[in-house]
Amino acid sequence: MKTRYIRVSTLNQKIERQLLKQYPDEKIYIDKISGSIPFDQRPSARELLRDIDRNKIQYISVSSIDRLGRNTLDVLQTIEKLHCNEICLKVDNLGLESLVDGKENPTFKLIISVLANISEMERNSLLERQREGIQIAKAKGIYKGxxxxxxxxxxxxxxxxxxxxxxxxxxxxxxxxxxxxxxxxxxxxxxxxxxxxxxx
The missing domain is CATH 1.10.10 (Arc Repressor Mutant, subunit A)
Structure with a gap:
């Protein structure tokens, strides 16, 4: 079975962009949750993992690697689980698949590792800006902490x-x-x- 995993961080975000390269016969799993939450703790992701354990899934698509998560280790662990179950992961915006003729794609593994690190760095940068904003608010006496x-x-x-x-x-x-x-x-x-x- 072909599937697609979609994640948005808030209830107000739209999912249409993540469906641009959807296959007609895909089963869709959607989580509206922060990417910092581990993959196996998200409701729809847990359902997807259960279907993997039942041997129902052979192919998973995501629009971009950060849909799997914002933590490098968690993303790589998720990909490793897919690999161990011989499931091919396609990342739409890269045009890459994790398996080629049933074998691990070394180019995919290298690029995904780099991008997962970049995604985590971006999130850490955002958190740092938030901390700076809090410090400014404290200096102005408008932050209660x-x-x-x-x-x-x-x-x-x-x-x-x-x-x-x-x-x-x-x-x-x-x-x-x-x-x-x-x-x-x-x-x-x-x-x-x-x-x-x-x-x-």
Whole structure:
């Protein structure tokens, strides 16, 4: 079976660009979640991995490598899992496939490793700019900072609540109270997760 994995970071982002080179018979898996969340912790990605374990998938397409993630190690581990299951990964914007005649494509492996590193560097650069903005805000007295006694980043916080994110990303999501009951989280936690993902 041919499949396509699509990821956007927020509910408001459109997916049409990632469908430009779609095959007619592809099954689509869509996650609306930060690329910093590990691949195997995303709702649709987990479904895709389950289908891989059931030997249902032979071919996966993504529009670009950063759709798999923003962490180099996580991206390479995901690609390695696909390789171990003899699944061909195609990256549309590169026009490259991970397997050629059933064998690993060395050019693909080299380029993907470089691009995954660049993607992670771009994210780190963004985080650095955010830190600089916070420092400026602190100097102006308009930044209250994190909660006392915590050094947890936004990404670390969100990584703890993949189920909450999954419910929030649904086309017709349950109410905050319903999600809190379904995930055994407090209403405040669900509201905090929603606030963070809407800012991404």
């Amino acid at each position: 994190r909660l006392k006694n915590t050094s947890e980043s936004v990404d670390e916080f969100l990584a703890k609540y993949p189920n909450v994110i999954s419910y929030l990303n649904r086309k017709n999501p349950p109410t905050i109270i319903e999600i809190a009951k379904l995930t055994d989280c407090s209403k405040n936690t669900v509201q905090k997760v929603k606030r963070y993902i809407n800012k991404m």
